[in-house]
Amino acid sequence: MNGHTRNESRPAQDTGWSACDREPVHVPGTIQAHGLLLVLRMDPGDGRPLVVAAGGNGLDGKAPPSMDGLLEPEGVALVERALSDPGAVADPVIEGLVSRDGRRWTGLLRRDRADILLELEPEQATDATSIRRILLGLNQAIASLQHQTDAISACQVAARHVRDITGFDRVMAYRFMADWSGEVIAESIVPGVDSYLGLVFPASDIPAPARALYASNRLRLIPDARSAQVPLVSPAGPVDLGQAVLRGVAPVHLEYLANMGVQASMSVAIAGLPDGADREAGAAGPATPIPALWGLLACHHQHGPLFIDHVRRQAAETLAQALSWRLGWLADAAAGRRIAMIQDAVAPILGSEAGPSVAVSADGVEATAGETLLRACMATGMAVFGPAGMELAGPPVRIGALPSEAALLQLVDWLDRQPAGPLTTDRLPSLLPPVLLEMLGTDHPCGLLATPLATSAADAAGAGGWVLWFRPELRREVEWAGYKATDLPPGRELHPRASFAAWREEVAGRSATWGADCIAAASYFRETIVASLLRRSRQIAREATQLRRRNEAISFFADAATHDLREPLWQIQVLSGLIRDGLRGLFAEADPAEAPRHPAHEALVREVADLELETMSGLIVTSAGRMRAMIDDLARFAVAGRDVDQIRAVSLRRLADEALDDVGEAVRDVRDVSLSFDGLDGVLVNGDPAQLRRVFQNLLSNAIKYREVSRPLGVVVSAHRHGTSVRVDVIDNGIGFDPADRVTMFEPFRRLHHPTSVPTEGLGLGLSICQRIVEAHGGTIEATPLAHGARISFTLHDPGIVAAAGPAEGHHDAV
Incomplete structure (x- = not known):
């Protein structure tokens, strides 16, 4: 689907959580207390890194220290070597750094525009055995993912293995929905920890700015939510820490974690598009710049702080990436199955073996085909409204349970007035004006997947036609993980909810969410109809163009x-x-x-x-x-290229010799001329001898007409085989032509003029005649300017490819 945008479904109240959507979380001004962060910029003078901002326990908090004042000389040299090495990896890890106070660190280097972030985390003793154990577990997890046949089982595998690698108490697979609320669909927990499986968290729990950060940093780690944040000393102003592992945590999120009883957390992005993610009417743009955030692997630890070193973090990221790939494969496979159902059903509806027809008739729809179409998109009704002026215009194709025709027409009119592009919604009643909703009746559909048949913005400006898929209301209970943020009492600027106890809400006025597989199937059906319409419209356009060109030519x-x-x-x-x-x-x-x-x-x-x-x-x-x-x-x-029915295998050499005889008098008038035929002997082509002879005549005549009088005339005619065709080149050393005339020179009545050429007469039809004849034989012709002269090349079929209508002509001896 095109034009993926978002429309937040939560009411726009100015409570604490709507304020979270405006919080600049990428510039918190603090870092987490377990590490040190240095912001470096290269000194333009000596090329060494300068510390322009710094934060961390043990610093005086007044001014950024120098590299030499913070690290031992060996560590400074390691950092400088990593920065100057052109072959270094993008984000190198530097082991064995020691600060002046004796603390040992692991350094992480990240480049962010002009700034270089050097993050120092406490060195962890990770021996070779531990690393082998991590890699073995990762390998087993990825192998297991390849055997999972649905998203829930794949997420369950990933959650279990991430908990094994990291040691968190709870690891959840958290899937985003179209409104950015999220459901826990898989979980791995230790005994004694509450289960969140099946609970739904509102979109406000992970605000848009926090989601956006996963575009640049796919993992977020908070080893100790109860430790105080440390200020980042930056005399030059705020620093973007979006890519930093040590980025400080907003107070509201720390309070949120405390309310959950969580002391350490980590979340890893799962790439992919959430189900139902598409444009809804009135959406002004995406709620977040992330185009592909399917969900998160959310990790919680309740029994004290938990620091995860970079090796385990990288393993968790790799596993999340493997999960993303598997989910993408499963989504593609599901879409492929639904598209196959569309393919099975579309032939009886749209046409015969000769190709889809635009003459779609509701009366001609077989019930089984219609049911298959609906099943492919998990819809209960479908209608097609063709573009105005096309054969599909008029009564729509109607399948399944639909509103009245008058209501459908009004719905199409409403769609035409919405922003261009497809519309996907599971809450249609909340989008429609009251008058139209009343026309749809009491049993109105709640889900709509509308794909436009317009193929351009200009088409979309008018009545471009639509394919409409409908779903009925699906009343269901949603089990929220505590009260939604919009139900919180106002009064505090940023205040997280305190309750995470399960709370049930009956959801009405909405349908089942449109999955990516159903959207893909609907898009394929739309493309099938568009192909039919385009085929017909292009035929009409070609005929109109041909008629206009004929009139212009006349x-x-x-x-x-x-x-x-x-x-x-x-x-x-x-x-x-x-x-x-x-x-x-x-x-x-x-x-x-x-x-x-x-x-x-x-x-x-x-x-x-x-x-x-x-x-x-x-x-x-x-x-x-x-x-x-x-x-x-x-x-x-007038007759060039017409009645090409005397097709037979003909010798190129004979054609060239006869053409040379025809222009012999003009050749004799030229004092100094060199004419050669290369590679023509024994080469046969399929064609009408008389018309092909005319091509050689015209090209040789042009070479003589447009010769450069200051030098002897040279003409070379050669032939080369290219696959199933023969290419003939006629090269001369004449006056040549302007490259801008490569196309127009084949138009009728075009004559090239050059101050040093021989004065010529004629109508300027020679190349036009050649083009007509060559194209009538199924070939192509083109002109190429050379440094001194020009090359005219044309292709003809090899007799071995196209059956000859008669015997091959004999070979004519060279002149």
Whole structure:
């Protein structure tokens, strides 16, 4: 689905928990007391790290210490080496650091924009045996995950193994829902610890800013919720600690943990999209920038503090990542099964073996196919409204239990006025205006999955059509882990709830949540219908485009032909008039009033008249020849590529030789010319000999016309096999062309002009004729400018690929 956004379902009260949504938890100004944190920046002078902010027990709290004043020289050298090593891992771990007071530390380096965070945690004695035990447990957990067939069992495996690795009293798999409330779907606990399995926690328990931090830091550890937080001394201002393990904890969260009886906690992000996560009407944007937070592995410890070293934390993160992959695979498999159901049902509904048809008729829907469609999306009703102007327009496809047609039409009108994109909701009545809700009736649907048939924003601006899936109301009891935050008494700015005892609430006016697998199936069905609509609309568009191009071509043809034929016709008209006037004056009787002409004068006048008549007659013949050539070009253009039915295997060499004979006179007019045929011998192609010969004629003629007069003309014609086709290259060293003309030069009546080329005549149809002929043979043609000249390349089918209609023509000896 496109456009994943969120819409928080909790009322927008300004109680303590709505204030939590505005709390800048990434800049707490404190760190946890069990470690030291240094914020470093590289000195532009000597390139050494400078401490610009620091926090931790044992520091004076007035000014950040220097690296040399805090760590032993060997430790400073280790840090500097890690910072300067270009091959170091992204977040290196530095073992064996010792501070000036003798405490031993493990350092964690993280880069965050211009800042470098160096976090020092107490060194833990983790021997090789312990590490092997952790890796063995991790390996067993990942292997077990691969055999789980549903999300709950996979989460149960992950919860059990995370507890084994870390030693927490309780590890829960906490799955987010569409409104960011979360349900505990799996749990591993030690005896004597209360179970939270099956309980639902409101979205306010993990506010949006806290969820957002999991984008940059997938694990959050609080080893001791009862220890005091230590200020971060930062003269330069607040420091973003979003990526820091030691990031301080907000007082409200510490109080929350105390109310739960939890002294240590850890949570690890599970990547993936929560069920039902999509756009709801009126949603202005995501409630959090996290696009993929399926849930959390939430760990609690009630029996004292519990520090988890970086080795165990990394193992827990790796296991959470493996769980994310398995959940993604299970979701994809579930979606695949539902899409297969759509595929089974769509053929009887949308068309025949020839492909889906847009002529969908409710009367033609088989009951079994309709039931399969509904089962694929776990819906009780489905309706399709086609876009205006398409064959689907009119009465919608209707399957299952649906509101009245009038109500459906009003619902579609309401959807058209919502923000563009799909809409998925399990609480439709709360979104609709009262008038429309009344039209839907007392048994109105509560779940709606609406996917638009519009394929662009422009289409969506109008009546673009919709596929609507409906679900009925599903009344159910939700067992909350204590009262919801919105039920707390107001009066304190940030105040967590104190009760976590199970509290049941009956939820009405909502349907079952749309799962990702059902959303994928509905999206596939929508794409199937869109494909049908696009196929038809593209066909209509192609026909309209072809008709428009033909009209434009006819108009352009008429204009160009009129222009180019008018000049020689005008010359013929003028010269004919001059001849007529000259003859009239020559043979007119002498005027009696004029003096008699001398016989020598009469002879001279006749001789001059004869020369003028001969010159003008020659010009008339030339103009008439030009007109005939133009008319021949127009005739060739009109039939180029048509009636290509004399297909047979033909020799490329013979075609080139015959074309060379045709342009032989033009070749002889060129003083210095080199013409070679490379690789043409023995190469056959499928085609109409006469039309393919015309392609070679035009390309050789163009090479002669557009030669560079300052150098000898060189033309090379070559052939190469490429898979199932033969490529022919005609390369010359002429004037070339501008790369911007690569496409337009094949348009009719396009003539290239160059100051150093030979003056040419013609209509500019040569390349257009070549293109029509080659494309009619199923090939392609293109032009490539070279440093000196041009290359025209075209492809034709190999006779071994396309069956020949007749015997191959014989080979013609090279000229």
